[in-house]
Amino acid sequence: MATATRTDPLAYLGDQIAEWKGAGTYQRLRVLESACAAESKFDGREVINLASNNYLGLTTHPKVIEAAIDATRRYGAGSGAVRTISGTMELHMELERRIARFKNVEACVVFQSGFAANAGTVSAILTPEDHIISDELNHASIIDGCRLSKAKIHVFPHKDHEAAARILAELEGKPGRKLLITDGVFSMDGDIGPLPQLVEAAERYGAIMMIDDAHSSGVLGRNGRGTVDHFGLHGRVDVQVGTLSKAVGVLGGYVCGSRNLIEFLYHRARPFLFSTSHPPAVAAACLAAFDVLENEPERIERLWENTRYFKRGLTSAGFNTGISETPITPVIVGEAARAHQFSAELFREGVLATGIGFPTVARDRARVRTIVTATHTREELDSALDIFRRVGQRMGIID
Numbered sequence: 187m188a189t190a191t192r193t194d195p196l197a198y199l200g201d202q203i204a205e206w207k208g209a210g211t212y213q214r215l216r217v218l219e220s221a222c223a224a225e226s227k228f229d230g231r232e233v234i235n236l237a238s239n240n241y242l243g244l245t246t247h248p249k250v251i252e253a254a255i256d257a258t259r260r261y262g263a264g265s266g267a268v269r270t271i272s273g274t275m276e277l278h279m280e281l282e283r284r285i286a287r288f289k290n291v292e293a294c295v296v297f298q299s300g301f302a303a304n305a306g307t308v309s310a311i312l313t314p315e316d317h318i319i320s321d322e323l324n325h326a327s328i329i330d331g332c333r334l335s336k337a338k339i340h341v342f343p344h345k346d347h348e349a350a351a352r353i354l355a356e357l358e359g360k361p362g363r364k365l366l367i368t369d370g371v372f373s374m375d376g377d378i379g380p381l382p383q384l385v386e387a388a389e390r391y392g393a394i395m396m397i398d399d400a401h402s403s404g405v406l407g408r409n410g411r412g413t414v415d416h417f418g419l420h421g422r423v424d425v426q427v428g429t430l431s432k433a434v435g436v437l438g439g440y441v442c443g444s445r446n447l448i449e450f451l452y453h454r455a456r457p458f459l460f461s462t463s464h465p466p467a468v469a470a471a472c473l474a475a476f477d478v479l480e481n482e483p484e485r486i487e488r489l490w491e492n493t494r495y496f497k498r499g500l501t502s503a504g505f506n507t508g509i510s511e512t513p514i515t516p517v518i519v520g521e522a523a524r525a526h527q528f529s530a531e532l533f534r535e536g537v538l539a540t541g542i543g544f545p546t547v548a549r550d551r552a553r554v555r556t557i558v559t560a561t562h563t564r565e566e567l568d569s570a571l572d573i574f575r576r577v578g579q580r581m582g583i584i585d
């Protein structure tokens with residue numbers, strides 16, 4: 187019996203990929219062939235790595251590595267189940283208590299990632315009757331959480347706290363709860379959210395205040411406690427999200443707040459209920475990383491020294507570094523194709539810095555994004571600056 191030739195029902199995906207290749211927006215994955223560090227090997231090439239979120243160099247800290255190995259030997263490679271069935275180990279509980287103490291809040295729940303923490307929390311605590319007031323540049327995981335909640339979404343222009351307050355004023359007296367939500371540090375421009383003003387607006391209109399501190403955990407505030415500590419807003423932010431994947435150097439996300447908030451999320455946050463908990467190595471490595479944050483504050487000082495040095499080098503060479511206030515420093519060049527070419531040439535000369543274009547950033551604001559870490563040496567930063575100047579002049583980005 188002859189079988190009809192099967193046509194691939196997914197052929198449209200290939201058409202889309204071909205279109206991306208034609209437009210020059212197709213992205214091949216760079217393969218990291220060493221540990222993530224100040225200098226790393228990608229695609230067979232040793233380069234200065236200005237493209238990681240490993241702010242404090244904790245991915246390779248001996249105490250963090252040792253903790254992961256030790257926990258694996260004792261407790262195995264995996265946890266075996268979701269937290270609510272049988273996958274809650276003492277290490278998971280200890281990490282949550284540790285973070286709650288560090289952040290000066292009643293309680294904490296750890297999720298598999300920062301993405302899961304945001305999406306799982308926003309969708310769990312709101313219903314379709316509620317309202318979300320959200321900065322236009324908030325992270326994708328917040329946006330997905332907002333959509334999953336089916337609440338009404340009101341987007342305000344970037345950092346425009348007066349616009350946020352106006353939206354809250356218009357909603358006054360209407361049914362439904364209000365959630366005001368912002369990133370602490372924005373990942374594309376490295377600018378800091380106007381938290382004191384937003385917190386005030388939330389208090390004035392009785393809204394829930396939520397902050398995503400993914401890029402501020404381990405970077406801002408005492409010992410890296412985040413933007414709430416940086417601005418002295420303890421007790422005035424209802425939901426604080428942080429990540430264990432960036433400066434903490436491992437993997438995971440957490441939510442800090444009242445005991446009730448955390449108990450509620452234990453019962454209703456879907457990534458917590460329906461996805462397996464961290465391997466013991468992850469929880470133990472995170473615990474060790476918090477020891478390092480508390481015992482080696484000089485790492486954070488070095489991060490900021492390096493940040494100031496590198497930013498000064500870029501601006502005095504004539505580059506446009508935008509409005510950054512943190513170790514995330516964009517070098518803005520205009521069109522997306524130009525940013526991708528800039529990134530490719532930097533890589534050829536020995537620097538990895540990611541090209542980012544539309545739709546992640548505005549069409550005429552494409553950039554190469556740099557993130558220095560505490561572990562970059564002065565020589566590495568000087569050499570990276572030399573390469574930026576050389577390639578920038580060759581491409582006519584600077585004089």
Ligand SMILES: *Cc1c(COP(=O)(O)O)cnc(C)c1O
Pocket residue numbers: 299300301302304325327369371373398400401429430431432437438439
């Ligand atoms: C990276 C990031 C996340 C996601 O964190 P992961 O732990 O990598 O999932 C969430 N929010 C913001 C603002 C981020 O930059």
